[in-house]
Amino acid sequence: MAEANNFIEQIIDEELESGKVSAIMTRFPPEPNGYLHIGHAKSLCLNFGVKEKYNGKCNLFLDDTNPSKEKEEFEEAIKKDIAWLGFSYDRITHASDYYEQIYNYAEKEIELGNAFVCDMSPEEISLNRGTLTEAGKESPNRNRSVEENLKLFREMRAGKYADGEKCLRAKIDMASPNINMRDPVIYRILRETHYRTGDKWCIYPMYDFAHPICDYLQGVSHSLCTLEFEDHRPLYDWVGITLGFNPKPRQIEFARLNVTNLVMSKRYLKKLVEEGKVDGWDDPRMPTLTGIRNRGVPAEALKDFCARIGISKANSEVQISYLEACIRENLNLNAERAMGIKKPLKLTITNYEGSEEVDFEINPNEEEKRTRKVAFSKNLFIDEDDFSLDPPPKYYRLKKDGYVRLKSAYIVKCDDVIIGEDGKVKEVLCSYVKESKSGNDTSGIKVKGVIQWVNADTCRDIEIRDYGYLLKDEEYAGQDFSERMNENSVMIFNGKVEPYVFNRQFGKPYQLIRTGYYKLLDVKGKTVLSQIVSLKDNFNK
Ligand code: ATP
Ligand code: MG
Numbered sequence: 131m132a133e134a135n136n137f138i139e140q141i142i143d144e145e146l147e148s149g150k151v152s153a154i155m156t157r158f159p160p161e162p163n164g165y166l167h168i169g170h171a172k173s174l175c176l177n178f179g180v181k182e183k184y185n186g187k188c189n190l191f192l193d194d195t196n197p198s199k200e201k202e203e204f205e206e207a208i209k210k211d212i213a214w215l216g217f218s219y220d221r222i223t224h225a226s227d228y229y230e231q232i233y234n235y236a237e238k239e240i241e242l243g244n245a246f247v248c249d250m251s252p253e254e255i256s257l258n259r260g261t262l263t264e265a266g267k268e269s270p271n272r273n274r275s276v277e278e279n280l281k282l283f284r285e286m287r288a289g290k291y292a293d294g295e296k297c298l299r300a301k302i303d304m305a306s307p308n309i310n311m312r313d314p315v316i317y318r319i320l321r322e323t324h325y326r327t328g329d330k331w332c333i334y335p336m337y338d339f340a341h342p343i344c345d346y347l348q349g350v351s352h353s354l355c356t357l358e359f360e361d362h363r364p365l366y367d368w369v370g371i372t373l374g375f376n377p378k379p380r381q382i383e384f385a386r387l388n389v390t391n392l393v394m395s396k397r398y399l400k401k402l403v404e405e406g407k408v409d410g411w412d413d414p415r416m417p418t419l420t421g422i423r424n425r426g427v428p429a430e431a432l433k434d435f436c437a438r439i440g441i442s443k444a445n446s447e448v449q450i451s452y453l454e455a456c457i458r459e460n461l462n463l464n465a466e467r468a469m470g471i472k473k474p475l476k477l478t479i480t481n482y483e484g485s486e487e488v489d490f491e492i493n494p495n496e497e498e499k500r501t502r503k504v505a506f507s508k509n510l511f512i513d514e515d516d517f518s519l520d521p522p523p524k525y526y527r528l529k530k531d532g533y534v535r536l537k538s539a540y541i542v543k544c545d546d547v548i549i550g551e552d553g554k555v556k557e558v559l560c561s562y563v564k565e566s567k568s569g570n571d572t573s574g575i576k577v578k579g580v581i582q583w584v585n586a587d588t589c590r591d592i593e594i595r596d597y598g599y600l601l602k603d604e605e606y607a608g609q610d611f612s613e614r615m616n617e618n619s620v621m622i623f624n625g626k627v628e629p630y631v632f633n634r635q636f637g638k639p640y641q642l643i644r645t646g647y648y649k650l651l652d653v654k655g656k657t658v659l660s661q662i663v664s665l666k667d668n669f670n671k
Pocket of ligand 1: 158159169173356395396
């Protein structure tokens with residue numbers, strides 16, 4: 131068998147070897163209360179990675195025990211995101227598919243003397259739970275007879291009591307050092323219409339009771355979850371042991387993925403959408419899977435990132451520049467090159483007449499080099515940032531009396547500039563060196579700078595959008611998200627682009643050379659070139 135990729139696979143290897151388990155099954159268990167984000171991709175890669183490695187199974191398990199927050203819309207979005215990442219699950223299951231069985235297991239716990247109906251309100255229960263240093267107080271209802279508990283629990287189901295008037299609690303240990311074990315509530319009364327079961331139920335199981343049962347009923351061997359559930363594991367095991375599950379699923383916890391400058395909480399992401407801080411769940415700045423898909427990030431790049439950061443048992447924060455490096459690496463190999471200008475500055479070649487086509491390389495990383503034709507003329511645009519009237523030393527872009535190569539075309543020399551009324555350079559006048567055509571340069575002139583350009587006669591106007599992060603930099607880490615919000619996360623340029631890009635289909639990634647990776651995006655009916663990732667690599671390897 132291939133080497134274990136992480137500590138979880140190591141555990142599984144040992145269990146297989148000792149015969150403790152024979153069939154491997156995981157599940158990906160989102161709550162359908164929002165859209166998946168990059169953190170979920172880590173969990174998806176782990177769960178489906180284990181499935182693939184051990185020739186096992188993995189279900190998509192929708193953990194829908196909280197009817198007030200869950201919606202069909204979210205379930206559909208989750209399925210679409212998983213399909214985008216290329217994972218296929220064996221079955222789709224829901225906690226609600228098992229409500230009847232979970233209910234029967236609750237009655238069984240009552241019959242075994244392991245659960246009781248409690249009359250305390252949620253507030254009273256919480257007040258009597260004790261603290262880390264102090265035991266909790268037992269409920270006065272703790273020693274009700276099995277018969278009375280069964281009768282009351284059935285009445286709860288039948289709708290005899292108001293929301294919160296009674297609940298079902300596990301009878302474990304009010305003095306346990308683990309507060310989760312202090313007679314936790316396992317069923318509550320809640321009159322809330324569920325998106326799948328409607329008003330069939332007015333009692334709902336709590337996550338900690340439902341989850342181990344659903345895992346068992348699906349045949350899950352390893353229930354992988356994030357570290358915050360470590361303290362819940364004794365309760366997970368208690369349910370499995372008291373109900374005699376065999377083989378009992380095993381819960382293993384791993385560290386959540388946190389990325390600098392990204393919010394990774396559905397609750398907060400929802401707030402951004404609801405308050406209109408972003409254009410929706412699929413806004414290209416959002417760290418949701420639908421957002422980064424819309425942004426143009428290839429699924430492979432995200433999976434590659436997840437594989438590289440690995441699975442660990444200790445929480446940490448990954449730099450966003452690492453994610454960007456993975457995206458850039460993928461696009462560098464796969465994106466076609468093109469020319470676009472964010473801040474157009476007119477450049478006229480005074481000694482050039484007519485027009486011609488030059489050969490532009492599609493992607494220098496391809497083994498079989500391919501080129502395409504780009505129309506060239508005397509009327510061009512270059513980027514404002516590639517010209518300086520007052521250049522610093524070692525300035526290799528265009529300056530007065532300086533030479534630069536126009537990518538795939540000729541070397542030009544700046545002879546003069548026209549200054550506009552605002553005192554800024556309005557136009558650059560150049561002459562070209564006839565013998566310097568790319569691929570056939572006999573001029574003998576050596577230039578250090580190569581800049582991109584577009585042909586003013588054929589180019590198209592286009593809005594170019596660059597993005598900043600939704601959260602301000604790391605120095606703000608630890609502050610509340612709302613204080614870290616970067617209010618200037620979209621930068622808009624009235625740019626120009628080759629017709630080749632403008633006429634292409636939406637969604638295809640391009641490298642605008644010397645600028646960044648972009649794709650055409652429809653933003654409320656307007657076609658824009660939307661940044662996927664910048665070209666600059668600032669990840670500290
Ligand atoms: P959120 O706090 O964003 O709502 P959650 O943990 O409540 O996240 P669920 O829908 O319950 O989200 O999560 C589904 C699965 O994905 C769980 O196993 C959860 O542990 C895992 N998961 C969620 N966020 C992350 C993350 N940042 N890193 C790794 N796994 C995650
Ligand atoms: Mg949750």
